[in-house]
Amino acid sequence: MKLLANDGIDPIGKELLERAGFTVDTVHIPQEELVSKLPYYDAVTVRSATKLRKELIDVCPNLKLIGRGGVGMDNIDVAYARSKGIAVVNTPAASSLSVAELVFAHLYGGVRFLYDANRRMPLEGDTGFAGLKKSFAKGVELRGKTLGVIGFGRIGQETAKVALGVGMDVVACDFVNVPKTLTLNLSGGILVDVPVKQSSMEELLKTADFISLHVPFLNKPVLGKAEFDLMKEGVGIVNASRGGTIDEAELIAALDSGKVAFAGLDVFENEPTPRKELLLHKKVSLTPHIGAATNEAQERIGVELANIIIDFFQR
Known part of the structure; x- marks a missing residue:
């Protein structure tokens, strides 16, 4: 053969x-x-x-x-x-953890402005160090915040496990029933069952501090203007699922208005030629579709x- x-x-x-x-x-x-x-x-x-x-x-x-x-x-x-x-x-199961860890790379980088600091430090760090320090001094912690997971298959569940492990609350939305608990496999082989809350899409959008997408391509965006309007002010969004699941024009508008504090994107509508507005946007953390690439x-x-x-x- x-x-x-x-x-x-x-x-x-x-x-x-x-x-x-x-x-x-x-x-x-x-x-x-x-x-x-x-x-x-x-x-x-x-x-x-x-x-x-x-x-x-x-x-x-x-x-x-x-x-x-x-x-x-x-x-x-x-x-x-x-x-x-x-x-x-x-x-379907082999890459779940790698994708989940990339989601958190974007989240941790997002809440501490690494996506922008890594661009500006080489250009301004030697002459404007104090100004940059002030610009990036208002980070937040993930612990105690709520992560909304849209799509709760293998990768969504693995992402939720990472979130629970760092002390976040998790709300999940899917068209099938979400398990009431997830089992965390901690260091030393310790197993801990942690509760997960299933919510409607509307409730998730209104309550989540951060949102992670884990859905297949559905021929139309999952997040568009109506969904952005429901979100909390200053929400962070990560998409490591499929390009086209976010309306990119509406995302740019939400970033510009401050509705979305930052976005972490591993996938894009028109790969392999993503739109320049996203690639150059100062509030976007970027990776070239490498979720499973460990x-x-x-x-x-x-x-x-x-x-x-x-x-x-x-x-």
């Missing part, structure tokens, strides 16, 4: 596949060349960069499996692929994906 890991795969996952008899190619094939080269493979794995749409699927009669390393599969025409008899699989998560993803693929073809 020939497998193309077009967006890479962890070496351990590659080794597992090769031991099982697969030929694994890891050299990236540009999107425009896939139409001529992908038909020679039995399986392909991707992350978020490679797009597998109907037109490409139609020219790949040998393709039996598509594997997504990670959670969201909006870069794959999943239903169409499955209608053609192609298995489509992903690894060594630990990539190893877990590679191993899980390899085992899924091996099991599928051995059946």
